[in-house]
Amino acid sequence: MASVPMEHGLLLAGILFGxxxxxxxxxxxxxxxLMCVEIMLNxxxxxxxxxxxxxxxxxxxxxxxxxxxxxxxxxAVGLALVLQFYRGFRTVDMDAADRMRG
Amino acid sequence: MDVVxxxxxxxxxxxxxxxxxxxxxxxxxxxxxxxxxxVALIFFALGAPFAAALEVIIYxxxxxxxxxxxxxxxxxxxxxxxxxxxWLNPKAWIGPAILSAAxxxxxxxxxxxxxxxxxxxVEVTPKAVGIALFGPYLLGVELASxxxxxxxxxxxxxxxxxxxxxxxxxxxx
Numbered sequence: 483m484a485s486v487p488m489e490h491g492l493l494l495a496g497i498l499f500g501x502x503x504x505x506x507x508x509x510x511x512x513x514x515x516l517m518c519v520e521i522m523l524n525x526x527x528x529x530x531x532x533x534x535x536x537x538x539x540x541x542x543x544x545x546x547x548x549x550x551x552x553x554x555x556x557x558a559v560g561l562a563l564v565l566q567f568y569r570g571f572r573t574v575d576m577d578a579a580d581r582m583r584g
Numbered sequence: 585m586d587v588v589x590x591x592x593x594x595x596x597x598x599x600x601x602x603x604x605x606x607x608x609x610x611x612x613x614x615x616x617x618x619x620x621x622x623v624a625l626i627f628f629a630l631g632a633p634f635a636a637a638l639e640v641i642i643y644x645x646x647x648x649x650x651x652x653x654x655x656x657x658x659x660x661x662x663x664x665x666x667x668x669x670x671w672l673n674p675k676a677w678i679g680p681a682i683l684s685a686a687x688x689x690x691x692x693x694x695x696x697x698x699x700x701x702x703x704x705x706v707e708v709t710p711k712a713v714g715i716a717l718f719g720p721y722l723l724g725v726e727l728a729s730x731x732x733x734x735x736x737x738x739x740x741x742x743x744x745x746x747x748x749x750x751x752x753x754x755x756x757x
Contacts, residue, residue, distance in 0.1 A: 486589050486703050489695040491630065494593045496691055498600055498623075500684060505604035508677045511668060513609055513655065517616055521600055524643065527635075528623055535630040538704035540716040543635045544724070547717065550642050551728040555735030557647050561654045562742035568658055569745075575667075 491532030499525035512567060512574050516560045523553045588629040596622035607668035609655050613648060620644040630703060634710040 502525060505518030527549040534542015564574070571578045599619040606612035620643045627636035717725060 486586050488701045488703055489698065490589070490593075491626075491703065493692060493695050494596065494626070497597055497688060498619075500688065501597070501600045501604060504677075504681070504684065507680070508672070509604065510671050511609070511664070513651070513658070514604070514612065517603060517612060517651065520643075520647065521603065521616070521619070524620065524623060528626065531627055531630060531632050531635050532703075534708065535632055535703050536701060538631075538706045538708060540708050540712040543632050543708060543713045544717050544721050546632075546635045547638065547713075548724055548728055550638060551732060554642065554647060555731050557650055558735050558739045559742065561650055562739045564654055565657065566742055574658065574660065574664065 488532060488536045491535075492529055495525045495529035495532060498522075498528065510576050512564050512576050515576065516557065516564065519560075520553060520557060523549055523556070585629045589626060592622040592625040592629070595619075596626070605672065607665045607672065609660065610652075613651055613655065617644050617648055620648075631705070631707040633707065634713050 499522050502518045502521030505521065506515050509515055509518065527546045530542045530545040530549065532542070534540065534545070567579065568574060596619050599615045599622065602615040603612045603619060606615065620639060624636045624639040624644070627633075627639060
């Protein structure tokens with residue numbers, strides 16, 4: 483690992499985050515949007531691990547574990563919301579829920 | 585190890601692109617698992633074997649299983665796929681994609697200006713991670729446990745099928 487610049491790791495994390503963001507913007511299916519949020523969280527975790535590896539400190543991996551916890555809690559609540567959404571609207575189209583009414 | 589880093593980085597980018605362009609949810613999920621495996625390999629190449637193992641076990645294992653369960657419970661038919669394909673009309677996203685590609689080129693340019701900082705060749709062992717996690721970050725661990733409890737309670741509350749909606753579904757099957 484003596485010759486990979488740290489910037490390339492951060493660049494990869496940035497590109498993955500951008501792809502996840504693009505997915506959230508272009509997809510209307512709520513399951514795909516949740517997947518893209520997972521991609522974004524994963525990219526942020528990659529940036530933390532890359533920074534931790536640059537200075538050979540364990541802090542980056544500790545932050546990775548916290549991000550993993552947040553992602554697990556987020557996806558559990560999010561998928562429960564998806565099921566409720568599908569029960570109520572009989573579709574997975576986000577645009578069906580453009581009114582804030584029960 | 586350089587080859588491992590660049591190759592798995594390319595695999596991660598390509599498979600993530602496939603995730604956001606598929607119309608079938610299960611295909612997208614399989615590509616997402618490939619992407620997570622690639623990121624796990626990058627973690628391993630960066631000298632973070634503990635993070636790599638957690639990525640495979642928790643992300644590619646537990647979280648993806650949740651997605652598969654929900655996709656199976658929704659049981660979306662073929663009409664959802666055709667609708668997705670209509671929504672992914674290139675006319676809708678070609679303009680934003682070109683503009684974003686320009687921003688990515690700027691990011692690559694800005695990050696390649698500075699040379700010098702390379703990744704440390706040492707491996708951060710799970711032991712060091714554990715000592716840091718249960719030493720200075722102990723409060724964070726407690727907060728994470730509270731967050732997981734809140735997530736558990738919230739998921740139970742949201743996923744419960746109450747009598748009203750069950751009766752409504754019974755009326756109109």
